[in-house]
Amino acid sequence: MDFVTIISNALGELIAPTTAAYALAAIGLNIHFGMTGLMNMGQAGFMLLGAYGFAISQSMGANLFASVCCALALAVIYALLLGIPTLKLGPDYLAMVTLAAAEIVRIVGRSTAMTDVTGGSAGISPQDFTTQFESASPLPDGATTFLLWTYSNNIANSWWVRIVGWVLVAIAALLCWRWFHSPWGRVLKGIREDENAVRSLGKKVTVYKMQSLILGGVFGALAGILFVLPRSVQPDSLGRQVTFYTWTLLLLGGAATVLGPILGSCVLWVLLTFVKEVMRNTVPETFISSNQVEALGWVIVGVALMCLVIFRPQGLLGDRKELAFHA
Amino acid sequence: MTAAASPRRRRWGIPLATAVIALLAAFAINPSQASAAEAVPVCNPTATNGCVNGILQDDAQQPIAGATITLSGKESGTTTTGADGTWAFSVGADGKYTVSLDPSVAKQHGLKGSSETVEIAKASFDKQRAVVRFDKPGLAASGSTGASESAGESGGSKTATASADSASANFGKRVWQQLYSGIIFGLMLGLMSVGMNLVYGTTGLSSFSHGEQVTLGGLMAYVGTQMLGMPVWAAAVFAVAVGALTGLVQNELVWAPLRRKRVGTMQQMIVTIGLSMALQYLFQFFFGGDIKGIVRSVPASFTLGPITTDMPTLLSAGIAILVIIGVTVFLYRTRLGRATRAVSDNPALAAASGINVEQVVRIVWILSCAMAALSGVLLGIYLNGISWNTGATLLLLMFAAVTLGGLGTANGALVGSLIIGIVADMSSLVIPSDMRYASALAILIIVLLIRPQGIFGKAQRVG
Numbered sequence: 001m002d003f004v005t006i007i008s009n010a011l012g013e014l015i016a017p018t019t020a021a022y023a024l025a026a027i028g029l030n031i032h033f034g035m036t037g038l039m040n041m042g043q044a045g046f047m048l049l050g051a052y053g054f055a056i057s058q059s060m061g062a063n064l065f066a067s068v069c070c071a072l073a074l075a076v077i078y079a080l081l082l083g084i085p086t087l088k089l090g091p092d093y094l095a096m097v098t099l100a101a102a103e104i105v106r107i108v109g110r111s112t113a114m115t116d117v118t119g120g121s122a123g124i125s126p127q128d129f130t131t132q133f134e135s136a137s138p139l140p141d142g143a144t145t146f147l148l149w150t151y152s153n154n155i156a157n158s159w160w161v162r163i164v165g166w167v168l169v170a171i172a173a174l175l176c177w178r179w180f181h182s183p184w185g186r187v188l189k190g191i192r193e194d195e196n197a198v199r200s201l202g203k204k205v206t207v208y209k210m211q212s213l214i215l216g217g218v219f220g221a222l223a224g225i226l227f228v229l230p231r232s233v234q235p236d237s238l239g240r241q242v243t244f245y246t247w248t249l250l251l252l253g254g255a256a257t258v259l260g261p262i263l264g265s266c267v268l269w270v271l272l273t274f275v276k277e278v279m280r281n282t283v284p285e286t287f288i289s290s291n292q293v294e295a296l297g298w299v300i301v302g303v304a305l306m307c308l309v310i311f312r313p314q315g316l317l318g319d320r321k322e323l324a325f326h327a
Numbered sequence: 328m329t330a331a332a333s334p335r336r337r338r339w340g341i342p343l344a345t346a347v348i349a350l351l352a353a354f355a356i357n358p359s360q361a362s363a364a365e366a367v368p369v370c371n372p373t374a375t376n377g378c379v380n381g382i383l384q385d386d387a388q389q390p391i392a393g394a395t396i397t398l399s400g401k402e403s404g405t406t407t408t409g410a411d412g413t414w415a416f417s418v419g420a421d422g423k424y425t426v427s428l429d430p431s432v433a434k435q436h437g438l439k440g441s442s443e444t445v446e447i448a449k450a451s452f453d454k455q456r457a458v459v460r461f462d463k464p465g466l467a468a469s470g471s472t473g474a475s476e477s478a479g480e481s482g483g484s485k486t487a488t489a490s491a492d493s494a495s496a497n498f499g500k501r502v503w504q505q506l507y508s509g510i511i512f513g514l515m516l517g518l519m520s521v522g523m524n525l526v527y528g529t530t531g532l533s534s535f536s537h538g539e540q541v542t543l544g545g546l547m548a549y550v551g552t553q554m555l556g557m558p559v560w561a562a563a564v565f566a567v568a569v570g571a572l573t574g575l576v577q578n579e580l581v582w583a584p585l586r587r588k589r590v591g592t593m594q595q596m597i598v599t600i601g602l603s604m605a606l607q608y609l610f611q612f613f614f615g616g617d618i619k620g621i622v623r624s625v626p627a628s629f630t631l632g633p634i635t636t637d638m639p640t641l642l643s644a645g646i647a648i649l650v651i652i653g654v655t656v657f658l659y660r661t662r663l664g665r666a667t668r669a670v671s672d673n674p675a676l677a678a679a680s681g682i683n684v685e686q687v688v689r690i691v692w693i694l695s696c697a698m699a700a701l702s703g704v705l706l707g708i709y710l711n712g713i714s715w716n717t718g719a720t721l722l723l724l725m726f727a728a729v730t731l732g733g734l735g736t737a738n739g740a741l742v743g744s745l746i747i748g749i750v751a752d753m754s755s756l757v758i759p760s761d762m763r764y765a766s767a768l769a770i771l772i773i774v775l776l777i778r779p780q781g782i783f784g785k786a787q788r789v790g
Contacts, residue, residue, distance in 0.1 A: 039593060041600075085776040091593055092533050092734070093775060096726045100768040103723050107768075112366065112404040113759040121366050122395055122407045244600055251597070291616065295608040302605030309597045310585065 006281060008148040010274035015149070017157065019269045020165030021047075021227035025242075026250040026261030027172045028219030034256035035185060036212040037192035039095040042082075043220050044242040045102025048235060049074045050221025051228040052109060052118060058129035064136060067129075068225065075221035078105075079214040087209045102240060110235040123234035126156065130229060134160065157230040165226045169262060172219055177258045188212055189256075241298075248305045254318030263316060272297055365761040366406030369618045370415035371711040372455035372625075377447040379424055380415035381459040383408045400424035400444075419760060421447055426459045498756075503633035505752045511640060511709065513748025514647040518702035519721065520728040520740040521654060522695030528671030528735035529684075529691045530582070531592045536603035537725060538718030540696050542610055544570050544703025545713030549619040559622060563704045570700020571693045577602075578692040583685065603719070610715035618712035621704070625711075643705040650701060651741060654694070658737055667691060671735055724751065724764065727771035733784030742782060746770075 013019055025043050032038040053071035062070065082101055086094045108114060110121040118124065137160040139153040152158045179185045190198040191205055199205045224238065231237070245268075253264025279293045288296070314320045370378035379398060383391045390412025398404045398416050400423050408414045418424065427442035445457035523537045547569045551562025581602075585595055626637040658664040669677040670687045678684045699718075706721075707713035728747045732739025747767045754766035774781065 039596075085772060085779075089775065089779050092596075093730070093779065095596065096533070096730060097772055097775060100723050100727065100771050104765045104768050107762055107765040111759050111762045111765075113762065115405055120405055122405060241604075244604055247597065247600070292612050295612040298608035299605045299612065302601045302603070302608065305601030305604065306598050307601075309594050309601065310590070313594060 002281075006274065006277040009277050010270050012149055013269040013273045014266050015162055015166070016269065017161040017165045017226060017230045019265050020162070020169050021223045022246060022249060022269070023169050023223075023262045023265035024165075024172055024226060025220050025223035025246045026253070026265055027169070027176055028216035028223065029246050029250050030255060030257075030261050031176065031179075031212055031216035031219065033250070034260075035180065035188045035192065036209055037091075038087075038209060038213060038216075039091045040098045040213070040216065041095040041240075041243055041247075042098030042100075042102030043216075043246050044238045044240055045098065045105045046075050046078065046217040046220030047224030047227060047242065048102070048105050048109060048238040049078050050224030051233050051238065052124075053221065054225045055124045055129040055228060055233045056117060058132060059124065064132050067132075068222075071221045071225055072218050075217040076214050079217040080210070083210045083213045087206050087213070099240060099243070102243065106235045106239055118235070119233070121234075121236065123232050125232045126229075129233070130156075133229060134158070161226070161229050168222060168226065172222075173258055173262060180258060184208075244305070245301065248301055248308070251305065251308050251313070251315050254315030256319075256322050257315075257317045260315055260317045267316070268301075272301065275300060365417045365759075366404055367415050367417045368409065368616070369413075369714075370417045370456075371618065371620070376417045376419055377421070378415060378417060378456040379426060379445060379447065379459065380413070380456070381426075381461075383412040383414060383428070383461060394428060397427050398424055399427070418447055419755075423447075424457070428461055500633050501756060502753070504635065505756055506749060507634040507636065509749035509752030510745065511644050511748075512752055513745035514644055514651070515702050515706050515709065516721070516724055516728055516748050517651055517741040517744035518647050518698050518705070520725045520732075520744050521651065521737055522698040523725055524729050524732070524735060524737055524740040525667070525671075525691045526695050527729065528737070529667065529674070529688050530586070532582070532595050532599070533726070533734075535596065535599040535722065536606060537695075537699055538720075538722035539603050539606040539610070540570060540573065540699035540718065541703040541706065541721060542607070542713065542715060542718035543573065544700025545621065545707035545717060546610060546614055546619060546703075546715075547700065548621045548704040548707055549614075549713065552621055553619070553623070559708070562621070563701070566704050567697050567700045570703075571697035574692040574694070574696025575689065577696075578689050582692065583689075586688075603722075607716060607719055614715055616715065618714045619707075620712040621707040622711075639708050643709050647702070647705060650698065654698070655738065663687070663690065668737075671737075720764070724748075724767055727767050730771055731774050731781055733781030736781070736783040739781055739783035 025047055028046070029040060029043050032040040032043075050071040053074040054067045057067040057070040058064075078101070082098055086097045109118045110123075112120050114120060134154045137154040137158075139160055141153060143150055143152045144159055146159075151162070154160050187198060187203055187208055190201075190203075191208055195205055198208075227238065227242075249264035249268040250261050251264070252268055253260030253262065276293050276297045279288065279296065280290060283293075308315065314322075370376075370380050372378050383394055383396070390408075392408055392412060394408045396406050396408060396414045398406075398418075402418050402420055402424070404416055406414050406416065416424075423444055423446050425442055425444045443459045443461070445459060447455065447457055519537065519541055523534060526532060526534055526537075544566045547566035548559075548562045551557040551565045552559055555562075555565075557565065581598070582595070585598070622639065626639050628635050628637040630636075656664075658668060666677065666682045666687050667690070669680070669682055670684055674684055677687075703713060703718065706717065710717075724747055725744075728743035729740050730743070731746060732741070732743030747770065750770055751763045751767040755763045758766060
């Protein structure tokens with residue numbers, strides 16, 4: 001019933017590591033879809049591979065830098081595997097294949113046959129892969145309160161994860177801003193608008209598309225690492241729902257804009273948490289259980305996605321003329 | 328595809344294909360001597376699997392969430408308990424299994440034991456499910472007595488009559504059994520994907536919400552039999568009618584206006600994703616997260632040559648075949664069917680020659696959703712229940728089937744479905760059964776590599 005708690009919980013999402021992870025994933029997706037027009041329906045696959053690459057190499061004792069490289073290498077290989085057969089085909093095919101491949105990663109990851117490597121459906125618990133990251137923190141131990149929020153400095157869902165997460169998001173946004181305005185970015189936009197025109201100018205369209213797929217996938221893998229740091233690596237928590245969330249918040253913020261993914265992520269999570277918290281606190285448990293509140297949150301996201309695409313496909317920040325939808 | 332691009336395609340394509348095949352072969356060669364049990368949210372015993380499950384509670388009857396349960400014996404696996412303490416394994420082989428819990432967790436919660444050995448025999452009614460309780464060791468209840476929480480079965484008095492030797496299946500028999508269940512599964516998948524492909528053919532839309540139409544059918548049949556007390560056939564008719572109605576309504580309310588607004592198909596595809604999310608969680612909202620059984624009895628199974636089956640399964644397969652034949656006759660022999668094919672082929676030309684394209688698309692939506700609902704009913708009967716996300720898990724297999732057969736070709740979808748169904752079920756002979764869908768999806772990718780237009784698709788520029 002406490003309205004202040006509801007507000008501070010909802011606003012807590014504004015800086016939460018998960019919000020940063022989704023923003024980063026959406027920045028990657030923005031390179032795919034916003035810049036190049038690729039319908040990647042499997043961003044969660046990149047995230048899950050990144051998370052596995054990081055967590056498994058950490059649990060085997062690699063240092064932080066090597067683990068991150070391992071995650072990124074996995075994403076690059078995965079992008080190559082996906083891109084080679086599909087980038088020349090129509091957008092439907094890429095959508096289906098990316099979705100299917102993300103699902104394959106998840107199914108294989110959660111399979112009991114892989115328990116020794118990935119921990120099966122139970123996943124990898126945080127003490128196996130977060131210790132090095134936590135000990136790399138320059139912050140003193142203990143907890144800090146900043147404005148409304150109190151979190152531990154270094155452990156689990158900490159300020160340290162938040163700082164690293166948002167710094168990564170800021171760097172990614174800066175890079176995107178540079179890329180969007182570079183000659184390379186203009187070629188990508190050209191591909192998005194009219195592939196054949198760009199091809200007729202002598203550009204190797206498939207190579208550019210592949211570069212875009214790899215680059216966006218690398219951001220996806222980083223987002224995956226960020227996503228699992230405050231919790232554990234659970235294959236089912238990085239299923240296709242995550243991809244759909246990422247799409248929703250990208251379209252909400254505005255595809256083909258630099259700040260769109262970040263704004264979308266913040267707005268979506270704050271609003272969603274707010275709505276859920278209000279429902280949890282005002283509607284009696286006998287009428288709607290907390291599981292049902294969770295389901296309702298999803299329904300809201302689904303309906304929001306439909307309405308966005310139909311009524312405002314450019315999102316909050318986008319330019320209607322620069323729509324990335326082409327049939 | 329330009330001439331300049333095609334040599335590169337060849338150069339990249341062949342090594343990649345070999346890599347993927349090598350990967351699959353690695354799975355195949357890897358001998359799975361202790362094959363894996365599948366950790367599932369809720370397990371219902373069928374002719375091909377038994378169940379080991381339970382609810383982990385402390386001595387005060389409070390559920391223990393997030394504890395790791397390990398299964399060993401004929402098959403092995405691990406799972407974690409859900410928020411309400413439930414856990415379940417679906418196992419394929421008969422024999423003794425040992426379920427164990429971390430002793431420190433057991434001690435912490437005041438449990439008297441931390442491991443229990445049970446016996447599973449799929450063919451025996453009272454041994455196809457074993458319920459393990461750690462709070463009362465030695466009371467490992469066998470049979471359906473402790474399993475009242477599962478919807479798929481209850482005190483049905485029929486006892487399975489399958490002889491014991493058919494249960495201790497040797498490899499040859501397992502091959503036949505898996506082939507058979509693959510064909511049944513393929514037929515049901517065919518019902519779904521033929522409809523999906525008709526929609527794609529006439530409108531160019533790959534509908535991500537088609538899986539939810541399947542779930543809707545199954546859940547409506549559950550509403551019919553369990554809430555309204557209808558007989559099964561009436562519930563099936565009811566479910567199909569509701570499905571057809573949703574097809575009509577969504578075409579009128581969503582897709583027709585979007586087509587009139589000339590919204591691109593990619594944009595429409597994202598709308599179907601939103602719709603799929605909204606519907607899926609509406610189902611969860613109203614029906615909860617557990618499996619809903621349409622028929623509350625375990626049918627008598629019998630052997631037919633090398634395979635073990637039961638009457639409802641055969642009947643479902645028969646209905647599926649009849650409907651698919653009916654749709655084929657409709658497409659090739661009736662005026663409206665010819666019009667439908669004409670629209671698939673070239674909507675502009677069809678409209679110019681006097682076909683009412685909107686009318687055709689409306690009928691295709693109704694037909695497609697009705698078929699999806701029917702397949703949901705049949706699937707619910709065949710799998711002993713349907714849950715809120717059954718359709719969503721099958722969506723990718725539908726995509727795989729449709730792409731394999733050739734996007735937009737009606738008969739291609741059926742052949743594709745049969746292949747996907749058989750491959751998915753047969754692959755569990757060599758790879759762990761929880762990876763079997765992955766094998767079907769791998770086929771999708773290989774097909775796109777070698778023959779992107781699918782088996783029946785016209786070779787044309789698809790890029």
